[in-house]
Amino acid sequence: MNHSALPEETPELRAARTLGQSLGAPPSGSDPRAWIREAWKKAAELGVFEVLIPEEALNVEVVLSVLEGVGMGCAGEGFPLALGAHCFGFSAPLLCFGSEEHKGLLPSLRDGSVMGALAATETEAGSDVMSLKTRFRRDGDDYVLQGAKCFITNAREADYFLVLATKDPRLHFRGLSAFLVPRATRGLEVGIDEPRMGMHGCSVSSVWFDDVRVPRSAMVGGVGQGASVFQHALTWERSMLAGFHLGVMRRQFLAALDYAKERRQFGRPIGNNQYVAGRIVDMLSRYRTSHLLVRNTLTLLSTGALTPGEASLTKLYVSEAALASGTDAFRLHGGMGLMEGSEVGRELRDALGGIVYSGTSEIQKVIIAAELGLGS
Structure with missing residues (x-):
């Protein structure tokens, strides 16, 4: 059997593996943002985001090869996790639930010029995420967000956040809605890259929302569709x-x-x-x-x-x-x-x-x- 015991390497797998190998080891004791941005640029040039954020039907064999190749080539699982947060946690919901205005962001997500992050986890709402405390309220033509998130992958680099918030915690999943929030929005603050024993090559940080005001159009899906x-x-x-x-x-x-x-x-x-x-x-x-x-x-x-x-x-x-x-x-x-x-x-x-x-x-x-x- 030897190496023939494994499925044959496709050209897409080899290209993705070479990409991962070219990135080298991510920094573990210094600010990784420059390294991540350079890695992001290389992934975009290879077309990784175009494969993982498809415009049409998912090409199963190509996607499988790219995922496996990146995992095989990268020196650590941090950067693949960053890709996942961007492509699957952030972009996939926009593809399915986003308005035409939201979907106008997709070309920038696919060419790597914009990075996204899913902001759901909280200190008391990890596995029990439906018990989150981040609130939203209607104020005229706007929504106002108040609360805090933790362990948010890509938070330090993200240009946009997909934020999960509740109208009232007593409503459980029925009270949840999702919002597309630009990083530059007033009242949004991102914490430090939390020290970790592994998973280097991505940032993991807390995010605070202090009376963050967004227009009604920022809601992704309808009211109560956050779950x-x-x-x-x-x-x-x-x-x-x-x-x-x-x-x-x-x-x-x-x-x-x-x-x-x-x-x-x-x-x-x-x-x-x-x-x-x-x-x-x-x-x-x-x-x-x-x-x-x-x-x-x-x-x-x-x-x-x-x-x-x-x-x-x-x-x-x-x-x-x-x-x-x-x-x-x-x-x-x-x-x-x-x-x-x-x-x-x-x-x-x-x-x-x-x-x-x-x-x-x-x-x-x-x-x-x-x-x-x-x-x-």
């Missing part, structure tokens, strides 16, 4: 971000296979030991299974047949598979994996993020169980 807008963003995120994990798992498998043949202990390659060989087989099995699952999910997404539970199942399985394969790669390297600058150590830290962002694994199980008719 639908948010669910659409999550469905795209959970389906598409899984594709980036495929690239990481593919790279890990190939590197582990080569390392097991080259590294010698007790007078023979470590791959000759059944425990080591078994881990590598597990890595291959997870990758191949995940690849089939993501392709099927993207096919359903492209036809409009994907349910939230199906998207959650993909997110759950692939993110947990990526964490398990990251753990196996780490174990294969022993003490070297703990050393500063270790690639397998970095990959493992980043994989932990995958079971948290866009909804924890536990929340995905709740969603899947609900579609099965289980739970309250």
Whole structure:
């Protein structure tokens, strides 16, 4: 089998992988904004945004190749997460729910000259996002937003925010609406890039809205459609971000296979030991299974047949598979994996993020169980 055990590399995968490799390692101890903007420019030049924010039907094979290639080439999962926040969390809802005025922003989103961020999470509304406290009220021909968001990907660079707010928390999902808010709007403030143990290559910050006034036309979808807008963003995120994990798992498998043949202990390659060989087989099995699952999910997404539970199942399985394969790669390297600058150590830290962002694994199980008719 050897490397032929993997699906054939397409030209799109190779181009996206080369893009990721060309970016180099993102800065971990300094302001990453210059690095992110340069990476953004390169992604736009390759046409990544045009593929991931489609004007027409989703081209499943091309999208799958681009996602996997970017994940395979990037030194870390931070920049792929930034792409996801822009393309899936922000742009996908505009495609589906935006007015003609909102959709006028899409060419700039596709050419990379404008960056977007989804502002939903709050300190007491993470997994329970429907309990958010950011409020909106009508004032003449305007809406006024008041509240705070946290853990917002792309916040430091974003030109526009898609903000989820409630008319009244007691209304739960029925009170939610979504608003397109320019960064330059008076009363909007962005915090520092929060220090993290991984996921470098993107910014993650708090955002405050202090009597932020926007016109009625800023509402995305109708009054009370915020829950639908948010669910659409999550469905795209959970389906598409899984594709980036495929690239990481593919790279890990190939590197582990080569390392097991080259590294010698007790007078023979470590791959000759059944425990080591078994881990590598597990890595291959997870990758191949995940690849089939993501392709099927993207096919359903492209036809409009994907349910939230199906998207959650993909997110759950692939993110947990990526964490398990990251753990196996780490174990294969022993003490070297703990050393500063270790690639397998970095990959493992980043994989932990995958079971948290866009909804924890536990929340995905709740969603899947609900579609099965289980739970309250």
